[in-house]
Amino acid sequence: MxxxxxxxxxxxxxxxxxxxxxxxxxxxxxxxxxxxxxxxxxxxxxxxxxxxxxxxxxxxxxxxxxxxxENGFSWNRFLTVCAFYSLVGFSGLFVIPVLVIVAPTFILCGVASAVLGIIKLVDYLLHLNIPYVDYIGFQFGNTALSPIPVFILSLITGIILFLLGRGAWKLLITYCKGISKTKNNLSI
Missing domain, CATH: 1.10.8 (Helicase, Ruva Protein; domain 3)
Structure with missing residues (x-):
């Protein structure tokens, strides 16, 4: 052999x-x-x-x-099932709600950040004077950035937020699939 x-x-x-x-x-x-x-x-x-x-x-x-x-009662199987559902229940109380809220929020904020940066840049370049666009920007202490750096920073911020939201969504899906797979593999 x-x-x-x-x-x-x-x-x-x-x-x-x-x-x-x-x-x-x-x-x-x-x-x-x-x-x-x-x-x-x-x-x-x-x-x-x-x-x-x-x-x-x-x-x-x-x-x-x-x-x-084995059709009879087994303490080992009973404790395994209790441990699995306890762990899933307690982790699900925190993990699922947080990821369900965080993922779409980050994605929407990422898109909004990029769109608002584009609006600020277009308003500046075309001198449109759109109301409330003056309030869009980044400020570091007493220094407010001009529209071009605001556009660049808003795109970077938007991309980062979008990727964080997408990652949180994938993490949620992975968590749910992992729990499902573990439950299917659980020998009761």
Whole structure:
């Protein structure tokens, strides 16, 4: 048996950690026997690995069969479910509302900042004297910037705010997908 198969069996063993050691050893021996049998049929390493599939999927199949046999109450399963939903509940109270508010707010502020900078520049260049445009700008202490630096800074600020909002939105989606994936992988 070559090192590829040893690594494969180690990966399966790691995926079967929820099981007691004796059951894990039996499963690994059974898979090893299947590998040796396929080697005796002169199948290549790639063909054997293709037939067996990914270690994680094979381990899930074994875990699913064994968990389906257990119909009784288990404290371990109960505590796992309680811990998962407690963690998701408490983190969801903070993470989801903050990201739902922050993401669109930053995106809208980023767009508004860029648009207002453009309006200020157009008003200055074309001498339109649009009402309230004089209030658009950046001020550092007693120094107020002229319209061209205001335009540049408003574009930079707009881009930064837009990217922060987009990042917060992606983080929200990643968080929700991660929770969903964890729930699906949770063996109850």
């Amino acid at each position: 070559n090192t590829t198969f040893e690594k494969y069996l180690d990966a399966i063993d790691k995926c079967l950690k929820p099981l007691p050691t004796s059951e894990r050893v039996d499963i690994v021996k059974e898979i090893k026997g299947s590998i040796l049998e396929m080697e005796s049929e002169n199948l290549s390493t790639e063909q054997i690995l293709t037939r067996l599939g990914k270690p994680k999927d094979l381990a899930k199949a074994y875990l699913g069969d064994l968990l389906a046999k």
